[in-house]
Amino acid sequence: MARVIVDVSLKPEILDPQGRAVQGALGRLGLAGVTSVRQGKQFVIDIDGVVDEAKLHELAGNLLSNPVIENYTLRIEQA
Amino acid sequence: MARVIVDVSLKPEILDPQGRAVQGALGRLGLAGVTSVRQGKQFVIDIDGVVDEAKLHELAGNLLSNPVIENYTLRIEQA
Numbered sequence: 001m002a003r004v005i006v007d008v009s010l011k012p013e014i015l016d017p018q019g020r021a022v023q024g025a026l027g028r029l030g031l032a033g034v035t036s037v038r039q040g041k042q043f044v045i046d047i048d049g050v051v052d053e054a055k056l057h058e059l060a061g062n063l064l065s066n067p068v069i070e071n072y073t074l075r076i077e078q079a
Numbered sequence: 080m081a082r083v084i085v086d087v088s089l090k091p092e093i094l095d096p097q098g099r100a101v102q103g104a105l106g107r108l109g110l111a112g113v114t115s116v117r118q119g120k121q122f123v124i125d126i127d128g129v130v131d132e133a134k135l136h137e138l139a140g141n142l143l144s145n146p147v148i149e150n151y152t153l154r155i156e157q158a
Contacts, residue, residue, distance in 0.1 A: 001114070007121055009121070009123065019122075022122065022142075022143070023124075025142060026124070026138060026142070029138055029142065030134055031126075031131060031134050031135065031138055032128065032129075032131065033126045033127040033128040033129070033130075034124060034125070034126055034127075035080070035125045035126065035127050036123075036124070036125040037122060037123070037124050037125075038122070038123045039120065039121070039122055039123075040120070040121040040122075040123065041118065041119070041120060041121065042086055042088070042118070042119040042120065042121045043098075043101065043116060043117070043118055043119075044088065044115075044116070044117045044118075044119065045102075045105070045113060045115070045116050046113070046114045046115040046116075047110075047112045047113055047114065048112040048113075048114050049111065049112040050111075050112070051112075052110060052111065055109055055110050056110065059105060059108055059110055063101075063104060063105070063108060064101070
């Protein structure tokens, strides 16, 4: 069995109001020195059998992320 | 500067309807063998100066995640 982890994050040039809100809250609650917070999504996908890596990249880039505003990274951990 | 990455995921016993929807979509779009999909959140936090690790864990466990239904993992990358 393989575990595939897809991290989806906003492209750097896209504003992230949720991240900014978290940044403000972290500061108010006593965490010093925070210069940036970006919020993204993470998908943990378990796959039985052969992993079709090309298909995975196609789906990660189009279904799991929006290629207009998001980047993704994909890593495969064999279990 | 340090980069802190906090991954927040639903506890295993909590149902994840979004993940189930993604699992169905991946199968329909041609990815074979998917046995489970879980969707979580990821926060990428940049911190200047000294990193207060205890405070980080306190905030990750209460502000960034809901300890009733979510787990978090935290890793610190020095830049």
